[in-house]
Amino acid sequence: MxxxxxxxxxxxxxxxxxxxxxxxxxxxxxxxxxxxxxxxxxxxxxxxxVPKSIRQEKPLEWGAPMTEREALDKLRETANHNRKLVSLIGQGYYGTITPPVIQRNILENPAWYTAYTPYQPEISQGRLEALLNYQTMVCDLTGLDVANASLLDEATAAAEAMAMAQRVAKSKATAFFVDENCHPQTIALLKTRSEPLGWSIVVGDPFTDLDPVDVFGAIFQYPGTYGHVRDFTGLVARLHQTGAIAVIAADPLALALLKSPGDMDADIAIGCTQRFGVPVGYGGPHAAYMAVKDAYKRSMPGRLVGVSIDARGNRAYRLSLQTREQHIRREKATSNICTAQVLLAVMASMYAVFHGPQGLKAIAQSVHQKTVRLAEGLEKLGYTVEPDVFFDTITVHVGKLQGIILKTAVAEEVNLRKIGDDRIGISLDERSRPVTLEAVWRAFGGDFEVAEFEPGYRLPEDLLRTSEYLTHPIFHMNRAESEMVRYIRRLSDRDLALDRAMIPLGSCTMKLNATAEMLPITWPEFAEIHPFVPADQAQGYRHLIEDLSQKLCDITGYDAVSMQPNSGAQGEYAGLLTIRAYHLANGDTHRDVCLIPTSAHGTNPASAQMAGMKVVVVKVSDNGDIDMEDFRSKAEQYAENLSCCMITYPSTHGVFEENVREICEIVHKHGGQVYIDGANMNAMVGLARPGDIGGDVSHLNLHKTFCIPHGGGGPGMGPIGVKAHLAPFLPANPTTGEAGAVSAAPFGSASILPISWSYCLMMGGEGLTQAT
Structure with a gap:
C-alpha cells in the first residue's frame, strides 16, 4: 500500500x-x-x-528522559515496594480519613497547591480566610488567645516554644524542663535547639522532678507519648510563681474531649493537626500549630493572619505583626521560621469546617471508646495495661514476649510500637475498625470479638472539657457537600495561583507543578506509611530517597545529602549545625564567627544565631556584589575564630559574581567552611555546581527548583548537600531522642519527594539543563 x-x-x-x-x-x-x-x-x-570559570565540565548524563507514562509506571513499581500495614505506632502520627471533598478540591486542586506565599493580600484573600479559620480552630481547641498560621512539625514547634519561653520568661534560669512523656523526636529537637545556645535540658517526671526555680520554662505532653492524661494546672501555677513559662504539647483531637491548655493557664500550646485529615506520608508534610496568651503574641514565631480594612473601607485579610518576623529582625531574631505549612493547614481547617464541633467530638469519643475496648480485652488476657487514664494510647507490659507479639502483629498486618525491651505501645485512631482490634488481640494470644465488650470511658470528670469550641458560623454551615464545594470554590476564586496566571516573583522562579508529578502523593502506598515503620516496610521510599539524593549530588557536586530539613530556612540551620559539629569534632570549639553579606536573605543571620554563631556583617558594593576588600579584612580579623561564611549564589540581585572562587579560597585559607545558599539553584542546574566552586554545604529548595508546589506558603523541603568531610555530621535520626535532628521525621516531609523524583526522571539531565 x-x-x-x-x-x-x-x-x-x-x-x-x-x-x-x-x-x-x-x-x-x-x-x-x-x-x-x-x-x-x-x-x-x-x-x-555565567562565568566560564565556574561552568561545570561534564553535562548531567542520566540516560534518556522518561515520558509521563513511563515515569508513573516507575513510581507505581517503586510504591509497590512499600508495605502498607495498619500502623498503630502513634508517637504523634495517626491514621486519619481525608474527606474526599477536601482531597479532590484542595489537595489535588492547582488553584490551592500552586499559589505563592500570601505576601500580596490582594491576590490571597481566599487562602487568608482559610488560614484565619485554622487560627480560630486552634484558639478554640487550645483555649488560648492567639494562634499562628502553622509551623513545620510538632517537634519544631516545641523547639520554637522553648526559644520563645526563654525570650519572654521573667526567670533568669538557663535550663528548660521536658516531660519524659514527650515524644522522643520532640525531646531530640529540643536538645538540638538548646545545645548551641547554652541552655540545658532536664528530662524527667514533672510531678516529682520539676523544680520551677531552676528553669525558665517547661513542656508537658498532653496526652503523653505512652498514653498518660494528666492535669497540669498545679504545675503551671508553680512555674508562674517563679516567672517561668508553661508549654503544653496537646493533641487537637483529644482537646475535643479534654480540658484545654488555656483552662490549665498554660502560656503556650503547640501540637500537630495531622490527624485532621492529613495523611501520615512517611513523616509529612503536616501543619503544626502554636497558640499563646495575648501578652506574648509579638514574640510568637511564624505567620499570623489578621483582619484589616482595605482602601475602600471593606473588611480584608492580611499578614499581621510582620515586624516581629525573622526577615525583619535578622541576627536579632530568635527564630528563622520562614515557611509555614499552608496547604496542610488549609486541609486541617477544612476538616474542622466539614465536621464541625459535633463531628470532632464524635470522632474523639469513638477513638476513645475503641481504645477502652482494646484495653479491656488485653486485661482479660492477663496483661498489665497502663495508664489508668488515657485517651487513645495505651502501654502494655509484655516482658520477654515483646518480640513474638510484635512479629505476630506484623503477620496480622498491624504495626505496634516497641517501647524498651518489655513494653508495647498501641495508639488507635478514626480509621481503627473492629477487625483491627481483633487482629491486635490475636497478636497477644486472644480470640475475642469486639461485640463481647461494652463501650466504656476512662476519663475522669475533672479532666473533661466544659468550654465550647468552634462556635463561629463557618464551622456549622457547610454540612452538605454541595455547600462545602461551593465554599472552597468561592475562596479559591479570590486567589491568584498558577492555574490562572504566572506569578513573577524574583529568585523563587515558579515552576510548573505537573499533574503527572502530583498524582503519586495521594497513592496509599506513599500516603499511608508511618514514619517509624520497620525499614523493610518502606523499601520503595528508601530507593526513591537514595536515587533522588544521588541525583542531587550529581547536580550540586556534593558527596552526601540529608532529606531531613522541612524548609529552606531549616536547611540553612541544618547546614550550619553540620559545620559546627565538624569544628567541635576537630577540637575547634572557639570557631563561632559567621561572615554574612548585608544583602543576604534574613533567614541567613537568623539561622546563624540559632546555631550559636556570632554574625559579622560584610559590606556590599553599590551594584550588590560582595565588597571584596571588606570581606578580606573581616576574614583576616576573625581568622582565629572563623567558622564559616554564608553567601547566596547567584546573588540575591541575580548576578553570578566573578570572584566566588576567591571568596571560598579566603574562607578555607583561614580555617572556615563555605555555606552557599541554594535558593537560586534554578539558575545553575546543569551549568554550574556549588560543590565545584568551593562550597562545603548548600541547601536546595525542592519547592522552588525541583517542582514541589509552594502550596500557598508551604509545604517546603530544604535538603542539604555536603562535601565528604562533613557527611558524618549530617542531621541525626530523631527517634533516638538525642541531639542532632532538625525535623520530627527521619526524612522530613517524605511524601512530597516523589514530585521532585518524577521531575528528574521526566526531564533527564539534558532537560534540567534546558530548563535552566
Missing part, C-alpha cells in the same frame, strides 16, 4: 515531557525574547551571564 502524498513520518514526541510540556516558550518565542535583549542564541546569553 502506497503512502498518501501528504503523509510523512515525524520526530514529534507527543509525550516528551521536557520539550513539549514543562518548558512553556516555543523556539520561536525564545528567539523573539533573545532578540529583544540583543542575543542570537541562548548559548550566547548563557556564556555572557
Amino acid at each position: 502506497s503512502l498518501p502524498k501528504d503523509f510523512a513520518f515525524t520526530d514529534y514526541q507527543p509525550y516528551d515531557f521536557a520539550n513539549r510540556r514543562h518548558i512553556g516558550p516555543s523556539p520561536k518565542e525564545m528567539e523573539a525574547m533573545l532578540a529583544v535583549i540583543g542575543y542570537d542564541s541562548l548559548d550566547a546569553l548563557i556564556d555572557d551571564t
